[in-house]
Amino acid sequence: MADRDDPFGANDPPARRGSLVIVGTGILTVGQMTTEAVAWIKRADKVLYLVADPIAEGMVRQLNPAGAQSLVDTYVLEKDRTDAYGGMVDRVLACLRAGDLTCAAFYGHPGVFVSPAHEMIRRARAEGFAARMLPGISAEDCLFADLGVDPGIHGCQSFEATDFVLNRRSVDTSSAVVLWQIGVFGFATHKQGNYALPAMPILIEKLERIYGAQHPMYLYDAAVLPGCQPIIRQIVASQLISEPLSAAYTLYIPPARAAEPDMDAYNRMIALNQAYQEENKE
Ligand SMILES: C[S@@+](CC[C@H](N)C(=O)[O-])C[C@H]1O[C@@H](n2cnc3c(N)ncnc32)[C@H](O)[C@@H]1O
Incomplete structure (x- = not known):
């Protein structure tokens, strides 16, 4: 491994002693935590973590009993989630300023719908610390994997559900759509348990405008605990109001129409490839 204060093997040594590695613990932590995430959690002086279940928490604490600290207390009930994010960033920066090799661990992929993780990297680098994010599942x-969907076939657009509505996001209905945070639609505040979702009719209206009332969609809850199966429920848009939704649900919407091939682009591509092969004949 590289020098302890330059854990990423960068040629330019960082200006300051502390360094930051941000890792993901996966969704089903048992089995989805990458070996490099495990290595950094073990090696860090401090591991500040935010995970979604007690098994994940137990694993992080077992890997680094002396350095593990939960970030969950940065959340305050009924307060804006972004307030908590500021508290998480401050906690990580304080460890770096103390010179610690600091690991921040978030469930899933640490850079997917985890804005404080990106902010930690930005602020750490701005203050002269080495900082890097590692991918997770x-x-x-x-x-x-569970729905048997390959995004390479039709393409796939991902949106945060509330942002999808508030920012007039447009979709290409020949590709799939994934709507994240469907179970907290319309809320920026932190609550415990399931949210009441009084604003859901606004999302339903938009989905029915795009897809019609009968297009199948899938509520998805990946297995988090060993031995459990994922929950996959086929619905139509209007059922988003009657189905119980947890904060962990994601909505998958399959394509609604075939793609329109661009024959002009196809013909140009063939011609350019042929011309290249002609020019580069041995
Ligand atoms: C704050 S984001 C965190 C995402 C996480 N970093 C990741 O890489 O998956 C929370 C959202 O992720 C999705 N999510 C988290 N856990 C899930 C699960 N077990 N099954 C399906 N979707 C999940 C949901 O859309 C949820 O609202």
């Missing part, structure tokens, strides 16, 4: 990765 996200809920979307699990969804592709």
Whole structure:
């Protein structure tokens, strides 16, 4: 391994002693935590973690009993989630300033729908610390496996559900759509348990406008605990109001129409490839 204060083997040594590695613990932590995430959790002086279940928490604490600290207390009930994010960033920066090799661990992929993780990297680098994020297994990765969907076939657009509505996101209905955070639609505040979702009719209206009332969609909850199966429920948009939704649910919407081939682009591609082969004949 590289020097302790330059854990990423960078040629330019960082200006300051502390360094930051951000890792993901996967969704089903037992089996989805990568070997490099395990190595960094073990090696760090401090491991600040935010995970979604007690088994994941137990694993992080077992890997680093002396350095593990939960970030869950940065959340305050009924307060904006972004307030908690600021607290998480401050906690990580304080460890770096103390010179610690600091590991921040988030469930899933640490850079997918985890804005404080990106902010930690930005602030750490701005202050002269080495900082790097490692990839993890996200809920979307699990969804592709459990629903048997290959994003390479039709393409796939991912949106945060509330952002999808508030920012007038447009979709290409020949590709699939993944809507994250469907179970907290319309809320920026932190709550415990399932959210009441009074604003859901706004999302339903938009989905029915795009897809019609009968297009099948899938509520998806990946297995988090060993031995459990994923929950996959086929619905139509209007059922988003009657189905119980947990904060962990993701909505998958399959394509609604065939793609329109661009024959002009196809013919140009063939011609350019042929011309290249002609020019580069041995
Ligand atoms: C704050 S984001 C965290 C995402 C996480 N970093 C990842 O890589 O999957 C929370 C959202 O992720 C999705 N999610 C988290 N756990 C899930 C699960 N077990 N099954 C399906 N989706 C999940 C849901 O859309 C949920 O609202």
